[in-house]
Amino acid sequence: MDQSFGTMLRDWRTQRRLSQLALGLDANVSARHISFLETGRAKPSRAMVLQLCEVLDAPRGTRNSLLNAAGFAPAYRRRDLNEADMAQVRSAVDWTLARHDPYPALALDRHWTLVKINQSARLLLGAISLEEGDSLLSVMTDVERLTVMFENWQEVAQHMLARLRTESGHLGGDRILDAASDRLAESLGTEYADPSGVLPAVVPARYRAGEDTLSLFSTIAQFGTAEDIALAELKIELMFPADDATRRMLLAMTPGL
Incomplete structure (x- = not known):
């Protein structure tokens, strides 16, 4: 079952052990706006999704999933090294x-x-x-x-x-x-x-x-x-x-x- 953007954002914020305030400060938005994004009361822009992903250090595949959940096209490809x-x-x-x-x-x-x-x-x-x-x-x-x-x-x-x-x-x-x-x-x-002595x-x-x-x-x-x-x-x-x-x-x- 696909998750909403808000649920995914909350899960990743929890994974990174950040409060809404800490995430908001690093992303240059208020903790209130983070709360609204997580509950679905506010919708993020594409730029905001990518900014939050950068702060959360989310893997590129996850960034695509968050973009998709927010209604945007993916930003990253998975290329073969032989391409x-x-x-x-x-x-x-x-x-x-x-x-x-x-x-x-x-x-x-x-x-x-x-x-x-x-x-x-x-x-x-x-x-x-x-x-x-x-x-x-x-x-x-x-x-x-x-x-x-x-x-x-x-x-x-x-x-x-x-x-x-x-x-x-x-x-x-x-x-x-x-x-x-x-x-x-x-x-x-x-x-x-258990090592003996100093490593x-x-x-x-x-x-x-x-x-x-x-x-x-x-x-x-x-x-x-x-x-x-x-x-x-x-x-x-x-x-x-x-x-x-x-x-x-x-x-x-x-x-x-």
């Missing part, structure tokens, strides 16, 4: 991944599907039968596979659980991410990898590589001015060696890079 007008974006993704070799790099969509990976990531993930088009959620929510893939699987699982919940919360709830986080939380149970600057994921271990940490990049739905959801994860031994192994795995 002609995405050529420059596609080139930027390819350039970033290729230049990051010999360190692993991945481009992931909203549901952690491997959209693109570089040569080093292909070697790393190929060991667990993952390739472009597969979803990392199949591994990251399976404790049996986590224990095979990571020496410090509990630490990795706890970080993944927090990340899944954060990403779902930003989206206002996502059933796939929520189901994945529920599976992971159930598998972890009450176990917690390091970053907690690396320690991948099993035969008799060796690859210790990697990562940073995540996104397109800062993306107005396409799919592009706004795309994440580029760049992995870096956490020690010299890992750096040397990665260089040896990808000769000529």
Whole structure:
């Protein structure tokens, strides 16, 4: 059943933990006007819908839904990365991944599907039968596979659980991410990898590589001015060696890079 604009606005304001006054102040309108919009006593302009969405940091798909509920046409498209007008974006993704070799790099969509990976990531993930088009959620929510893939699987699982919940919360709830986080939380149970001593600057994921271990940490990049739905959801994860031994192994795995 389709929701009214007012109901959707109230739900998103609650999701972002904003009072009517706080939302009104940030959107340059009165709390009374926000109340009227939520109850249907006032109708928003298209510009007002987009302004409220900006303040609420609503995802692009949700902004389309709010525009539609208010009687306006959508403002955002969901393009495939292979479309002609995405050529420059596609080139930027390819350039970033290729230049990051010999360190692993991945481009992931909203549901952690491997959209693109570089040569080093292909070697790393190929060991667990993952390739472009597969979803990392199949591994990251399976404790049996986590224990095979990571020496410090509990630490990795706890970080993944927090990340899944954060990403779902930003989206206002996502059933796939929520189901994945529920599976992971159930598998972890009450176990917690309590660190001894002071934590390091970053907690690396320690991948099993035969008799060796690859210790990697990562940073995540996104397109800062993306107005396409799919592009706004795309994440580029760049992995870096956490020690010299890992750096040397990665260089040896990808000769000529």
